[in-house]
Amino acid sequence: MQLRLPLVNVERDVSGASLYEALQGVGFAYIVADETVYTEAFQSVLDAAREFFRQLTAADRSKLARGNWLAPNAGYVAVGVEALAPESGLSDPKEALNFVYGARVEPLEASLSHSLLSAKRAFDRVVLRRLVPLLVQRLGTALERHGCGPIATVFCRAHAFVDLAAGHTPEHRCACPDLSRCTRSEDTGARSAAPLMKVHEHSPDAGARCSLERGEMMRLSTCQEQIPAAPGGDRETRTQTSKGTVSPDLRVCMKQPALAGHTTIDRGCEIREISDSDSRNLALDCAMLPPGIARGERGPPEENKAPSVLATTLRLLHYPPVPLTQVPHATCGTSNERTSEIVLAGAHSDYGTFTLLYQDEVGGLQLKIGDHWVDIEHDPTRAPGLVFNAGDVLSIWTRGRISSTKHRVVARPEQTARNDATKLSGRPGGARYSAERFSVALFVHPLDETIVDELNARTAAQVLHERLQRTYRYE
Numbered sequence: 270m271q272l273r274l275p276l277v278n279v280e281r282d283v284s285g286a287s288l289y290e291a292l293q294g295v296g297f298a299y300i301v302a303d304e305t306v307y308t309e310a311f312q313s314v315l316d317a318a319r320e321f322f323r324q325l326t327a328a329d330r331s332k333l334a335r336g337n338w339l340a341p342n343a344g345y346v347a348v349g350v351e352a353l354a355p356e357s358g359l360s361d362p363k364e365a366l367n368f369v370y371g372a373r374v375e376p377l378e379a380s381l382s383h384s385l386l387s388a389k390r391a392f393d394r395v396v397l398r399r400l401v402p403l404l405v406q407r408l409g410t411a412l413e414r415h416g417c418g419p420i421a422t423v424f425c426r427a428h429a430f431v432d433l434a435a436g437h438t439p440e441h442r443c444a445c446p447d448l449s450r451c452t453r454s455e456d457t458g459a460r461s462a463a464p465l466m467k468v469h470e471h472s473p474d475a476g477a478r479c480s481l482e483r484g485e486m487m488r489l490s491t492c493q494e495q496i497p498a499a500p501g502g503d504r505e506t507r508t509q510t511s512k513g514t515v516s517p518d519l520r521v522c523m524k525q526p527a528l529a530g531h532t533t534i535d536r537g538c539e540i541r542e543i544s545d546s547d548s549r550n551l552a553l554d555c556a557m558l559p560p561g562i563a564r565g566e567r568g569p570p571e572e573n574k575a576p577s578v579l580a581t582t583l584r585l586l587h588y589p590p591v592p593l594t595q596v597p598h599a600t601c602g603t604s605n606e607r608t609s610e611i612v613l614a615g616a617h618s619d620y621g622t623f624t625l626l627y628q629d630e631v632g633g634l635q636l637k638i639g640d641h642w643v644d645i646e647h648d649p650t651r652a653p654g655l656v657f658n659a660g661d662v663l664s665i666w667t668r669g670r671i672s673s674t675k676h677r678v679v680a681r682p683e684q685t686a687r688n689d690a691t692k693l694s695g696r697p698g699g700a701r702y703s704a705e706r707f708s709v710a711l712f713v714h715p716l717d718e719t720i721v722d723e724l725n726a727r728t729a730a731q732v733l734h735e736r737l738q739r740t741y742r743y744e
């Protein structure tokens with residue numbers, strides 16, 4: 270049996286209703302769009318991943334290893350190091366390359382091929398800066414309509430990538446809305462939700478600026494005042510916090526014509542596209558990251574462990590073919606005969622807010638529905654293969670209305686290997702049970718200081734750190 274995921278056209282779903290509706294079931298949907306740019310961006314990264322893993326040398330492995338970089342989760346992860354289901358006692362037979370967005374990773378990038386880097390740059394432009402904000406906006410709108418207004422506000426704010434890219438450190442980022450009046454959607458107003466994000470004081474001399482040439486812009490504030498452009502100069506948008514404090518360090522300079530009539534944003538959490546065609550040319554001039562992060566060097570270990578401010582991570586994943594010799598007899602044969610599966614990525618739910626996943630043609634993703642593992646339909650002719658799935662944070666924030674369903678990856682027996690294994694013994698590496706598999710996943714996380722666990726007032730960074738500690742215990 271195969272599970273057909275709902276399809277959501279993210280460009281047409283302006284109100285977010287289709288996405289919200291699609292996620293009501295298992296929290297998984299296929300994202301489609303009129304434009305092919307999004308899947309093309311994923312496909313290019315996947316092609317580059319193929320080349321990267323096939324050419325990887327032992328020297329590259331140690332040079333690029335996770336743990337060597339400023340962002341603790343960035344870098345190369347070898348086969349068997351990660352266990353997505355640590356409770357099973359098994360690690361995953363896969364390798365990965367992690368790019369973390371919250372810290373500069375130039376030295377890591379300097380070791381990578383031109384083709385991989387240019388695929389990643391295009392990916393950042395199209396997926397990170399266009400598709401992800403679009404999805405955040407759609408979800409935020411839907412959450413608000415479904416009575417999760419305060420959550421929606423925080424949700425959008427917590428994913429304000431432009432702020433991050435502009436170099437606003439956690440201390441110098443937009444003030445958050447005063448949530449003390451917020452009530453949970455299911456409540457009648459009797460109980461108020463704890464603020465989900467800390468409010469930071471702004472330092473007037475932080476000087477964080479982001480010059481934005483045409484393009485989409487997310488401006489997140491409770492109140493904004495526009496300052497007319499000086500003749501020939503930039504226009505400024507001054508951000509005012511909910512407490513009425515003007516924050517000069519949070520000025521965002523938007524160059525003409527981006528401002529032309531499109532940027533009046535009158536309440537928190539609104540994300541506007543300045544114009545669709547302009548948004549293709551988004552150009553951020555984001556030079557200012559905190560000094561420790563901006564340096565991006567491989568320093569002594571303590572320095573390397575400087576926390577990132579955004580854990581959002583792009584992962585290139587490679588599942589090498591499973592040799593026939595490693596397959597227990599019971600696993601061979603038709604799916605009816607099979608009594609066990611070869612698990613390539615252990616059962617887990619994703620840790621962040623949501624994930625965008627692009628698999629190659631091999632497939633193998635399964636969802637846990639009740640007590641059963643169910644294959645996801647993987648038919649590129651129906652859906653171009655971009656899976657959206659809710660992570661634990663989204664599930665918590667929607668009080669479980671959207672679930673972060675457990676999933677895993679299993680090896681797909683290769684037709685030829687199953688039918689005639691002996692013919693394949695001449696193949697390099699010997700006869701194999703399954704084809705090698707590649708996938709690309711973007712794990713979208715809230716900004717580090719966002720409170721995701723209200724009960725214990727734990728931040729996104731703390732919660733993620735704990736999950737990663739368990740995941741990487743085979744290191």
Ligand SMILES: O=C(O)CCC(=O)C(=O)O
Binds near residue numbers: 586628634678
């Ligand atoms: O590789 C895949 O298709 C899925 C991997 C996954 O679920 C994960 O890494 O969280």
Ligand SMILES: [Fe+2]
Binds near residue numbers: 617618619624676
């Ligand atoms: Fe996952």
